[in-house]
Amino acid sequence: MKAFIVFGALLLSTHLSAAQLDLQLGATARTWQTEELLKHPQVQTLTIKDDVSYKRDMTYRVVPMAALLTGIKPQDHLQAVALDGFAAELAAAPLLNRVGARAWLAIEDPAQPWPPLAEGKHSAGPFYLVWSDPQKGKISPEQWPFEVASIKRMAPVAERFPALLPDPGLKTDDPVNQGFALFQKNCLACHRLNGAGDAQFGPDLNIPYNPTEYFGADFLKRYIRDPQSLRQWPQAKMPGFSATVLPDGELEMLVGYLKHMAGRKVKP
The missing domain is CATH 3.90.420.10 (Oxidoreductase, molybdopterin-binding domain)
Known part of the structure:
Protein backbone atom coordinates (compact mmCIF):
# COMPACT_ATOMS: atom_id res chain seq x y z
CA MET A 1 0.00 0.00 0.00
CA ALA A 155 -13.01 36.61 -33.90
CA PRO A 156 -15.66 38.51 -31.91
CA VAL A 157 -18.61 36.47 -30.65
CA ALA A 158 -21.07 38.26 -32.96
CA GLU A 159 -19.07 37.15 -36.01
CA ARG A 160 -18.65 33.54 -34.87
CA PHE A 161 -22.20 33.02 -33.69
CA PRO A 162 -24.77 35.11 -35.62
CA ALA A 163 -27.61 33.12 -34.02
CA LEU A 164 -26.90 35.08 -30.81
CA LEU A 165 -27.53 38.45 -32.44
CA PRO A 166 -30.52 40.61 -31.51
CA ASP A 167 -32.70 42.17 -34.18
CA PRO A 168 -30.29 44.04 -36.51
CA GLY A 169 -32.81 46.88 -36.75
CA LEU A 170 -32.10 47.92 -33.16
CA LYS A 171 -29.85 50.89 -32.53
CA THR A 172 -26.34 50.20 -31.30
CA ASP A 173 -27.06 51.70 -27.89
CA ASP A 174 -30.41 49.93 -27.48
CA PRO A 175 -30.65 48.24 -24.04
CA VAL A 176 -31.09 44.87 -25.77
CA ASN A 177 -27.71 45.25 -27.49
CA GLN A 178 -26.20 46.28 -24.17
CA GLY A 179 -27.77 43.16 -22.68
CA PHE A 180 -26.14 41.09 -25.43
CA ALA A 181 -22.73 42.44 -24.41
CA LEU A 182 -23.48 41.49 -20.79
CA PHE A 183 -24.59 38.02 -21.89
CA GLN A 184 -21.23 37.51 -23.60
CA LYS A 185 -19.35 38.60 -20.50
CA ASN A 186 -21.36 36.76 -17.86
CA CYS A 187 -23.20 33.81 -19.43
CA LEU A 188 -21.55 32.54 -22.61
CA ALA A 189 -18.77 30.71 -20.78
CA CYS A 190 -21.29 28.15 -19.53
CA HIS A 191 -24.37 28.49 -21.76
CA ARG A 192 -25.25 28.35 -25.42
CA LEU A 193 -28.21 30.14 -26.94
CA ASN A 194 -29.94 28.97 -30.12
CA GLY A 195 -27.30 26.24 -30.13
CA ALA A 196 -24.60 28.88 -30.64
CA GLY A 197 -21.49 29.09 -28.48
CA ASP A 198 -18.57 26.92 -27.41
CA ALA A 199 -19.75 26.18 -23.86
CA GLN A 200 -20.27 22.60 -22.72
CA PHE A 201 -21.59 23.27 -19.22
CA GLY A 202 -25.04 24.74 -18.73
CA PRO A 203 -28.25 24.34 -20.73
CA ASP A 204 -29.11 26.27 -23.87
CA LEU A 205 -30.90 29.47 -22.85
CA ASN A 206 -33.35 29.60 -25.77
CA ILE A 207 -33.92 26.06 -27.07
CA PRO A 208 -36.36 24.57 -26.33
CA TYR A 209 -37.39 27.31 -23.89
CA ASN A 210 -35.95 30.61 -22.77
CA PRO A 211 -35.76 31.14 -18.97
CA THR A 212 -37.99 34.21 -19.34
CA GLU A 213 -40.70 31.80 -20.54
CA TYR A 214 -40.75 29.70 -17.37
CA PHE A 215 -39.35 32.08 -14.72
CA GLY A 216 -41.27 35.13 -13.57
CA ALA A 217 -39.00 38.15 -14.14
CA ASP A 218 -38.38 38.74 -10.44
CA PHE A 219 -37.57 35.08 -9.82
CA LEU A 220 -35.17 34.99 -12.77
CA LYS A 221 -33.34 37.99 -11.36
CA ARG A 222 -33.22 36.36 -7.93
CA TYR A 223 -31.86 33.19 -9.53
CA ILE A 224 -29.08 35.09 -11.30
CA ARG A 225 -28.19 36.90 -8.09
CA ASP A 226 -28.12 33.72 -5.95
CA PRO A 227 -28.97 30.42 -7.69
CA GLN A 228 -28.89 28.43 -4.45
CA SER A 229 -31.62 30.62 -2.96
CA LEU A 230 -34.13 29.11 -5.41
CA ARG A 231 -32.67 25.72 -6.30
CA GLN A 232 -30.35 23.89 -3.94
CA TRP A 233 -28.31 20.85 -4.87
CA PRO A 234 -24.75 19.82 -3.98
CA GLN A 235 -23.39 19.69 -7.54
CA ALA A 236 -24.66 23.15 -8.56
CA LYS A 237 -21.99 25.06 -10.47
CA MET A 238 -23.62 28.36 -11.39
CA PRO A 239 -22.12 31.26 -9.40
CA GLY A 240 -24.15 34.15 -8.09
CA PHE A 241 -23.73 37.60 -9.63
CA SER A 242 -23.68 40.26 -6.95
CA ALA A 243 -24.79 43.85 -7.49
CA THR A 244 -21.11 44.84 -7.36
CA VAL A 245 -20.38 42.74 -10.44
CA LEU A 246 -23.76 43.09 -12.16
CA PRO A 247 -25.62 46.23 -10.99
CA ASP A 248 -29.43 46.22 -11.05
CA GLY A 249 -29.56 48.26 -14.27
CA GLU A 250 -27.26 45.81 -16.06
CA LEU A 251 -29.22 42.83 -14.71
CA GLU A 252 -32.36 44.42 -16.18
CA MET A 253 -30.66 44.72 -19.59
CA LEU A 254 -29.40 41.13 -19.46
CA VAL A 255 -32.90 39.82 -18.76
CA GLY A 256 -34.18 42.14 -21.50
CA TYR A 257 -31.81 40.51 -24.00
CA LEU A 258 -32.98 37.02 -22.99
CA LYS A 259 -36.64 38.06 -23.31
CA HIS A 260 -35.92 39.58 -26.74
CA MET A 261 -34.22 36.36 -27.90
CA ALA A 262 -37.23 34.27 -26.86
CA GLY A 263 -38.80 35.76 -30.00
CA ARG A 264 -35.77 34.91 -32.15
CA LYS A 265 -35.47 31.15 -31.72
CA VAL A 266 -33.22 29.43 -34.24
CA LYS A 267 -33.10 25.67 -33.84
CA PRO A 268 -29.55 24.25 -33.98
Whole structure:
Protein backbone atom coordinates (compact mmCIF):
# COMPACT_ATOMS: atom_id res chain seq x y z
CA MET A 1 0.00 0.00 0.00
CA LYS A 2 2.82 2.39 0.88
CA ALA A 3 4.48 1.76 -2.50
CA PHE A 4 1.16 2.45 -4.24
CA ILE A 5 0.77 5.78 -2.42
CA VAL A 6 4.32 6.81 -3.29
CA PHE A 7 3.77 5.85 -6.95
CA GLY A 8 0.52 7.86 -7.01
CA ALA A 9 2.28 10.89 -5.56
CA LEU A 10 4.97 10.60 -8.22
CA LEU A 11 2.35 10.47 -10.97
CA LEU A 12 0.64 13.58 -9.57
CA SER A 13 3.96 15.41 -9.37
CA THR A 14 4.80 14.42 -12.94
CA HIS A 15 1.38 15.57 -14.17
CA LEU A 16 1.71 18.97 -12.51
CA SER A 17 5.30 19.54 -13.56
CA ALA A 18 4.46 18.58 -17.15
CA ALA A 19 1.51 20.96 -17.42
CA GLN A 20 1.56 23.31 -20.36
CA LEU A 21 -0.34 26.41 -21.41
CA ASP A 22 -0.94 26.96 -25.13
CA LEU A 23 -1.16 30.58 -26.27
CA GLN A 24 -2.50 31.05 -29.79
CA LEU A 25 -2.46 34.78 -30.32
CA GLY A 26 -2.85 35.19 -34.04
CA ALA A 27 0.55 36.04 -35.47
CA THR A 28 2.30 34.53 -32.46
CA ALA A 29 1.96 31.18 -30.73
CA ARG A 30 3.79 29.86 -27.69
CA THR A 31 3.53 26.87 -25.38
CA TRP A 32 4.63 27.57 -21.83
CA GLN A 33 5.64 24.81 -19.44
CA THR A 34 5.00 25.16 -15.70
CA GLU A 35 8.72 25.30 -14.97
CA GLU A 36 9.25 28.09 -17.50
CA LEU A 37 6.45 30.22 -16.07
CA LEU A 38 7.75 29.78 -12.52
CA LYS A 39 11.06 31.20 -13.77
CA HIS A 40 9.50 34.04 -15.79
CA PRO A 41 11.31 37.39 -15.26
CA GLN A 42 8.08 38.98 -13.96
CA VAL A 43 6.93 36.12 -11.71
CA GLN A 44 5.98 37.23 -8.19
CA THR A 45 4.02 36.17 -5.15
CA LEU A 46 0.55 37.71 -4.87
CA THR A 47 -2.26 37.37 -2.33
CA ILE A 48 -5.75 37.52 -3.85
CA LYS A 49 -8.38 38.73 -1.42
CA ASP A 50 -11.60 36.69 -1.29
CA ASP A 51 -10.67 34.50 -4.26
CA VAL A 52 -13.76 33.78 -6.40
CA SER A 53 -13.14 30.03 -6.64
CA TYR A 54 -11.79 29.29 -3.16
CA LYS A 55 -14.00 31.80 -1.31
CA ARG A 56 -11.08 32.92 0.86
CA ASP A 57 -7.77 34.73 0.59
CA MET A 58 -5.24 32.78 -1.50
CA THR A 59 -1.56 33.31 -2.22
CA TYR A 60 -0.14 32.37 -5.62
CA ARG A 61 2.95 32.60 -7.78
CA VAL A 62 1.76 34.75 -10.67
CA VAL A 63 2.82 36.39 -13.91
CA PRO A 64 0.97 39.48 -15.25
CA MET A 65 -1.30 38.46 -18.12
CA ALA A 66 -0.15 41.57 -20.00
CA ALA A 67 3.37 40.11 -20.06
CA LEU A 68 2.17 36.92 -21.78
CA LEU A 69 -0.21 38.34 -24.38
CA THR A 70 2.39 39.20 -27.00
CA GLY A 71 0.99 41.22 -29.88
CA ILE A 72 -2.52 41.45 -28.45
CA LYS A 73 -4.27 44.83 -28.70
CA PRO A 74 -7.03 46.18 -26.41
CA GLN A 75 -9.68 45.75 -29.13
CA ASP A 76 -8.88 42.05 -29.59
CA HIS A 77 -11.03 39.21 -28.32
CA LEU A 78 -9.72 36.12 -26.51
CA GLN A 79 -11.09 32.81 -25.34
CA ALA A 80 -9.67 30.88 -22.39
CA VAL A 81 -10.46 27.17 -22.56
CA ALA A 82 -10.25 24.98 -19.46
CA LEU A 83 -9.44 21.28 -19.23
CA ASP A 84 -13.12 20.52 -18.55
CA GLY A 85 -14.42 22.44 -21.59
CA PHE A 86 -15.31 25.71 -19.85
CA ALA A 87 -14.77 28.44 -22.47
CA ALA A 88 -14.49 31.99 -21.11
CA GLU A 89 -14.97 34.77 -23.66
CA LEU A 90 -12.64 37.62 -22.68
CA ALA A 91 -12.24 41.13 -24.01
CA ALA A 92 -8.51 41.78 -24.26
CA ALA A 93 -8.53 45.32 -22.86
CA PRO A 94 -9.04 44.41 -19.16
CA LEU A 95 -6.37 41.69 -19.42
CA LEU A 96 -3.82 44.27 -20.57
CA ASN A 97 -4.51 46.73 -17.72
CA ARG A 98 -1.56 47.65 -15.54
CA VAL A 99 -3.59 49.75 -13.10
CA GLY A 100 -6.95 49.19 -11.42
CA ALA A 101 -8.29 45.66 -11.89
CA ARG A 102 -5.29 43.61 -13.04
CA ALA A 103 -5.25 40.11 -14.52
CA TRP A 104 -2.64 37.55 -13.49
CA LEU A 105 -1.89 33.98 -14.46
CA ALA A 106 -1.53 31.95 -11.28
CA ILE A 107 0.82 28.96 -11.69
CA GLU A 108 0.49 25.88 -9.52
CA ASP A 109 3.91 24.83 -8.27
CA PRO A 110 4.19 21.01 -8.20
CA ALA A 111 6.24 21.36 -5.02
CA GLN A 112 3.44 23.34 -3.34
CA PRO A 113 0.14 22.14 -4.86
CA TRP A 114 -3.03 24.13 -4.23
CA PRO A 115 -5.89 22.68 -2.20
CA PRO A 116 -8.84 21.05 -3.97
CA LEU A 117 -11.72 23.39 -4.82
CA ALA A 118 -14.05 21.09 -2.87
CA GLU A 119 -14.03 17.59 -1.45
CA GLY A 120 -13.38 15.08 -4.22
CA LYS A 121 -12.46 17.77 -6.75
CA HIS A 122 -9.24 18.98 -8.36
CA SER A 123 -7.46 22.20 -7.49
CA ALA A 124 -7.85 25.30 -9.66
CA GLY A 125 -4.53 24.46 -11.32
CA PRO A 126 -2.36 24.01 -13.14
CA PHE A 127 -3.16 27.52 -14.42
CA TYR A 128 -5.78 29.96 -13.13
CA LEU A 129 -6.65 33.48 -14.29
CA VAL A 130 -7.03 35.65 -11.17
CA TRP A 131 -7.58 39.37 -10.58
CA SER A 132 -6.31 41.90 -8.09
CA ASP A 133 -8.75 44.72 -7.24
CA PRO A 134 -11.49 43.14 -9.40
CA GLN A 135 -14.10 45.55 -8.02
CA LYS A 136 -12.37 48.39 -9.86
CA GLY A 137 -13.25 46.77 -13.18
CA LYS A 138 -16.56 45.02 -12.33
CA ILE A 139 -14.90 41.71 -13.13
CA SER A 140 -17.41 38.88 -13.47
CA PRO A 141 -16.93 35.44 -11.85
CA GLU A 142 -16.86 34.05 -15.40
CA GLN A 143 -13.66 36.04 -15.98
CA TRP A 144 -11.82 33.83 -13.44
CA PRO A 145 -11.36 30.61 -15.47
CA PHE A 146 -9.41 27.88 -13.69
CA GLU A 147 -7.74 24.69 -14.95
CA VAL A 148 -6.87 26.76 -18.03
CA ALA A 149 -5.33 24.79 -20.89
CA SER A 150 -5.21 27.38 -23.68
CA ILE A 151 -5.83 31.03 -24.49
CA LYS A 152 -6.67 31.88 -28.08
CA ARG A 153 -7.23 35.04 -30.05
CA MET A 154 -10.65 34.69 -31.68
CA ALA A 155 -13.01 36.61 -33.90
CA PRO A 156 -15.66 38.51 -31.91
CA VAL A 157 -18.61 36.47 -30.65
CA ALA A 158 -21.07 38.26 -32.96
CA GLU A 159 -19.07 37.15 -36.01
CA ARG A 160 -18.65 33.54 -34.87
CA PHE A 161 -22.20 33.02 -33.69
CA PRO A 162 -24.77 35.11 -35.62
CA ALA A 163 -27.61 33.12 -34.02
CA LEU A 164 -26.90 35.08 -30.81
CA LEU A 165 -27.53 38.45 -32.44
CA PRO A 166 -30.52 40.61 -31.51
CA ASP A 167 -32.70 42.17 -34.18
CA PRO A 168 -30.29 44.04 -36.51
CA GLY A 169 -32.81 46.88 -36.75
CA LEU A 170 -32.10 47.92 -33.16
CA LYS A 171 -29.85 50.89 -32.53
CA THR A 172 -26.34 50.20 -31.30
CA ASP A 173 -27.06 51.70 -27.89
CA ASP A 174 -30.41 49.93 -27.48
CA PRO A 175 -30.65 48.24 -24.04
CA VAL A 176 -31.09 44.87 -25.77
CA ASN A 177 -27.71 45.25 -27.49
CA GLN A 178 -26.20 46.28 -24.17
CA GLY A 179 -27.77 43.16 -22.68
CA PHE A 180 -26.14 41.09 -25.43
CA ALA A 181 -22.73 42.44 -24.41
CA LEU A 182 -23.48 41.49 -20.79
CA PHE A 183 -24.59 38.02 -21.89
CA GLN A 184 -21.23 37.51 -23.60
CA LYS A 185 -19.35 38.60 -20.50
CA ASN A 186 -21.36 36.76 -17.86
CA CYS A 187 -23.20 33.81 -19.43
CA LEU A 188 -21.55 32.54 -22.61
CA ALA A 189 -18.77 30.71 -20.78
CA CYS A 190 -21.29 28.15 -19.53
CA HIS A 191 -24.37 28.49 -21.76
CA ARG A 192 -25.25 28.35 -25.42
CA LEU A 193 -28.21 30.14 -26.94
CA ASN A 194 -29.94 28.97 -30.12
CA GLY A 195 -27.30 26.24 -30.13
CA ALA A 196 -24.60 28.88 -30.64
CA GLY A 197 -21.49 29.09 -28.48
CA ASP A 198 -18.57 26.92 -27.41
CA ALA A 199 -19.75 26.18 -23.86
CA GLN A 200 -20.27 22.60 -22.72
CA PHE A 201 -21.59 23.27 -19.22
CA GLY A 202 -25.04 24.74 -18.73
CA PRO A 203 -28.25 24.34 -20.73
CA ASP A 204 -29.11 26.27 -23.87
CA LEU A 205 -30.90 29.47 -22.85
CA ASN A 206 -33.35 29.60 -25.77
CA ILE A 207 -33.92 26.06 -27.07
CA PRO A 208 -36.36 24.57 -26.33
CA TYR A 209 -37.39 27.31 -23.89
CA ASN A 210 -35.95 30.61 -22.77
CA PRO A 211 -35.76 31.14 -18.97
CA THR A 212 -37.99 34.21 -19.34
CA GLU A 213 -40.70 31.80 -20.54
CA TYR A 214 -40.75 29.70 -17.37
CA PHE A 215 -39.35 32.08 -14.72
CA GLY A 216 -41.27 35.13 -13.57
CA ALA A 217 -39.00 38.15 -14.14
CA ASP A 218 -38.38 38.74 -10.44
CA PHE A 219 -37.57 35.08 -9.82
CA LEU A 220 -35.17 34.99 -12.77
CA LYS A 221 -33.34 37.99 -11.36
CA ARG A 222 -33.22 36.36 -7.93
CA TYR A 223 -31.86 33.19 -9.53
CA ILE A 224 -29.08 35.09 -11.30
CA ARG A 225 -28.19 36.90 -8.09
CA ASP A 226 -28.12 33.72 -5.95
CA PRO A 227 -28.97 30.42 -7.69
CA GLN A 228 -28.89 28.43 -4.45
CA SER A 229 -31.62 30.62 -2.96
CA LEU A 230 -34.13 29.11 -5.41
CA ARG A 231 -32.67 25.72 -6.30
CA GLN A 232 -30.35 23.89 -3.94
CA TRP A 233 -28.31 20.85 -4.87
CA PRO A 234 -24.75 19.82 -3.98
CA GLN A 235 -23.39 19.69 -7.54
CA ALA A 236 -24.66 23.15 -8.56
CA LYS A 237 -21.99 25.06 -10.47
CA MET A 238 -23.62 28.36 -11.39
CA PRO A 239 -22.12 31.26 -9.40
CA GLY A 240 -24.15 34.15 -8.09
CA PHE A 241 -23.73 37.60 -9.63
CA SER A 242 -23.68 40.26 -6.95
CA ALA A 243 -24.79 43.85 -7.49
CA THR A 244 -21.11 44.84 -7.36
CA VAL A 245 -20.38 42.74 -10.44
CA LEU A 246 -23.76 43.09 -12.16
CA PRO A 247 -25.62 46.23 -10.99
CA ASP A 248 -29.43 46.22 -11.05
CA GLY A 249 -29.56 48.26 -14.27
CA GLU A 250 -27.26 45.81 -16.06
CA LEU A 251 -29.22 42.83 -14.71
CA GLU A 252 -32.36 44.42 -16.18
CA MET A 253 -30.66 44.72 -19.59
CA LEU A 254 -29.40 41.13 -19.46
CA VAL A 255 -32.90 39.82 -18.76
CA GLY A 256 -34.18 42.14 -21.50
CA TYR A 257 -31.81 40.51 -24.00
CA LEU A 258 -32.98 37.02 -22.99
CA LYS A 259 -36.64 38.06 -23.31
CA HIS A 260 -35.92 39.58 -26.74
CA MET A 261 -34.22 36.36 -27.90
CA ALA A 262 -37.23 34.27 -26.86
CA GLY A 263 -38.80 35.76 -30.00
CA ARG A 264 -35.77 34.91 -32.15
CA LYS A 265 -35.47 31.15 -31.72
CA VAL A 266 -33.22 29.43 -34.24
CA LYS A 267 -33.10 25.67 -33.84
CA PRO A 268 -29.55 24.25 -33.98
